[in-house]
Amino acid sequence: MTAKIIDGKAIAAQVRQRAKERAFELFEKTGKKVRLAVVMVGDNPASEIYVRNKIKACEEAGIESQSFRLPSDTSEEKIIELVDRLDSDKFTHGILVQLPLPKGIDERKVLERISPQKDVDGFHAVNAGNLMLGNKCLTACTPQGCIELIRSTGAQIEGKNAVVVGRSNIVGKPMAMLLLQNNATVTIAHSKTENLASITSRADILVAAVGKKEFITGAMIKPGAIVIDVGMNRCDGKLYGDVKFDEAERVASFITPVPGGVGPMTIAMLLKNTVTAAENA
Numbered sequence: 001m002t003a004k005i006i007d008g009k010a011i012a013a014q015v016r017q018r019a020k021e022r023a024f025e026l027f028e029k030t031g032k033k034v035r036l037a038v039v040m041v042g043d044n045p046a047s048e049i050y051v052r053n054k055i056k057a058c059e060e061a062g063i064e065s066q067s068f069r070l071p072s073d074t075s076e077e078k079i080i081e082l083v084d085r086l087d088s089d090k091f092t093h094g095i096l097v098q099l100p101l102p103k104g105i106d107e108r109k110v111l112e113r114i115s116p117q118k119d120v121d122g123f124h125a126v127n128a129g130n131l132m133l134g135n136k137c138l139t140a141c142t143p144q145g146c147i148e149l150i151r152s153t154g155a156q157i158e159g160k161n162a163v164v165v166g167r168s169n170i171v172g173k174p175m176a177m178l179l180l181q182n183n184a185t186v187t188i189a190h191s192k193t194e195n196l197a198s199i200t201s202r203a204d205i206l207v208a209a210v211g212k213k214e215f216i217t218g219a220m221i222k223p224g225a226i227v228i229d230v231g232m233n234r235c236d237g238k239l240y241g242d243v244k245f246d247e248a249e250r251v252a253s254f255i256t257p258v259p260g261g262v263g264p265m266t267i268a269m270l271l272k273n274t275v276t277a278a279e280n281a
C-alpha cells in the first residue's frame, strides 16, 4: 500500500479563504476590523519563522496584525503589563503570546492574563476546561487543524481507535479531547509509555506529537491507518516530522507530509479563531 498524501496546504487555503470572507462580512456589517496582537519575547529562531508566517497570513486574510517584539531579558512584569494593555484594548480581538517564553518567565501566569475571549490559541485554563466539558470555546489551533485533516480523508472518526503520542498542553491533551468529542476511542501515549509500539500499532488514527525526529517507524503503524504528523524537528537546516515518512507511507492509508501537512493548518485555524473572537466581541 502507498498512502495518499493529505495536502495540508490546500486544505489550509480553503480555511483561510473562509476566514477572509468572514472578516470582510464582519467589516461590512459592523465596521469592525479584525485585529490580532502577536507578542514575541526573545529571538528563538523557530518562533521567528512561525510569527512571520502568522503575520503574513493575517495580511492575506484582511486581518490587521500588530506585532510586539520584546528583548529576551524582559521581566515577567513587563510582559504582563503589555498583555494587560492589549487585553483592555477594544480594537484588539485576539492576543497571541508566542511560546516558548524565555527561561524564568512563568508561561502559565502570562497566558492566564489573556481573557478567554481573546485567547485565540485556546491555551487559557477556561478554554482548556471548556474543551474538556464539550462547551463551545476557542480551541487550540494545531489539534483543530489535525481534526480537519482527518476529516478531509472522508474516513469516519466515530468508534475508531485513535492514539495520540504526546501529552503537551498545546497539542497532545487538546487533540485527545477533540478526538473524544468525535467519538473516537482515545489513548494518550507519552515518553514514559511502556511497549509503545503495541499501542500505536492498534491505532486507526495515529497522531504523532512527541517532538522527536522520525520517532514513529513503519513497524509501529497499523496497515491502513491515518497518520497525522505534528512534528517540526529542524536538523541540519532540514525539517523532519515525528514520523519516518518513507516507511510510514508504505503502511498507512493517508499521511501528512512535513512540511506541508499540519503546519499550514495551525496558521489557518489561528485566523479562524481570530475572526470568531472578533465576531463574538
Ligand code: GUN
Binding pocket: 096, 097, 098, 099, 100, 121, 141, 142, 170, 266
Ligand atoms: N509555539 C509553538 N506552537 C505554538 C502555537 O500554536 N501558539 C503559540 N502561541 N506558541 C506556539
